Amino acid sequence: MTSGASRRIRDMLIASILDGELLPGQRIRQEALAEEYGVSRVPVREALHMLEREGLVTLVQNTGAWVTALTQDECIEIYEIRERVEPLLLRNSMQNLDDSVFDRLEELNAQMIAARDSPNEFMRLDWEFHWLTYSGAEPSFLLSMVKRLWNVTQAYRREFVQHQDGTAQHLTHSEHLLIIESLRRLDSADAGEAIASHIRRTRKSLVTRPEIFDLDGSASSLEH
The missing domain is CATH 1.20.120.530 (GntR ligand-binding domain-like)
Incomplete structure (x- = not known):
């Protein structure tokens, strides 16, 4: 079940990406988000997976998350x-x-x-x-x-x-x-x-x- 913290982090990242504060190819560090919101990395990972389904984030297993970039x-x-x-x-x-x-x-x-x-x-x-x-x-x-x-x-x-x-x-x-x-x-x-x-x-x-x-x-x- 998606938590309220996950949704808040998702909404913040959507706004940052769509408003151009985060650029294509920019890395999103889970530990920085967890520290900012005072949460564990679990809701951060949930938020990033939601954004991956929406096309805004690219996740690479065991490596990290990036704002989706296109050629x-x-x-x-x-x-x-x-x-x-x-x-x-x-x-x-x-x-x-x-x-x-x-x-x-x-x-x-x-x-x-x-x-x-x-x-x-x-x-x-x-x-x-x-x-x-x-x-x-x-x-x-x-x-x-x-x-x-x-x-x-x-x-x-x-x-x-x-x-x-x-x-x-x-x-x-x-x-x-x-x-x-x-x-x-x-x-x-x-x-x-x-x-x-x-x-x-x-x-x-x-x-x-x-x-x-x-x-x-x-x-x-x-x-x-």
């Missing part, structure tokens, strides 16, 4: 998978969305436009936007898989967003509007193509941006 090819492959499966997830979700959700999506898109000079705020809003579109989907293997694919690429999305120019930002907001409009019409074909095209554009951009994958936390470890 450029691996990240592009993940985007190819997302391009194919997220239209299905959106279709499963859209029948359970209502006007209040669509209105919130429009608010979020407007807030992203205002946050164009604040990458971290943009990332937070973008995450909320897309996961709100999927919020009508029932718990499923597909939903869990997509969440894992998002988790493992978060650091690289942040780096990508930080270097977007005005044209790319404008395209992002326009694509979001297309998604919202097709959801309001309950048009699963158009909604599926809108999200696939949105993901596809980023995937093609990643091909030309190998420097994004120079992120390296291997020289650092989680010490307190």
Whole structure:
């Protein structure tokens, strides 16, 4: 049975990874976490195993734990998978969305436009936007898989967003509007193509941006 301490440690590490405080390849030292939280290493190990299942941490038996890192090819492959499966997830979700959700999506898109000079705020809003579109989907293997694919690429999305120019930002907001409009019409074909095209554009951009994958936390470890 998972303890409350394990969940607290898991939540802290998720926030640190998704906010970019811990970089891909950075080691997470169990003894440092146990000391910080005043617990044994058991709940720390439980938390790390939960994060491994979510794609955020890589565990190597008898060696340790690291923030999951990807190569450029691996990240592009993940985007190819997302391009194919997220239209299905959106279709499963859209029948359970209502006007209040669509209105919130429009608010979020407007807030992203205002946050164009604040990458971290943009990332937070973008995450909320897309996961709100999927919020009508029932718990499923597909939903869990997509969440894992998002988790493992978060650091690289942040780096990508930080270097977007005005044209790319404008395209992002326009694509979001297309998604919202097709959801309001309950048009699963158009909604599926809108999200696939949105993901596809980023995937093609990643091909030309190998420097994004120079992120390296291997020289650092989680010490307190």
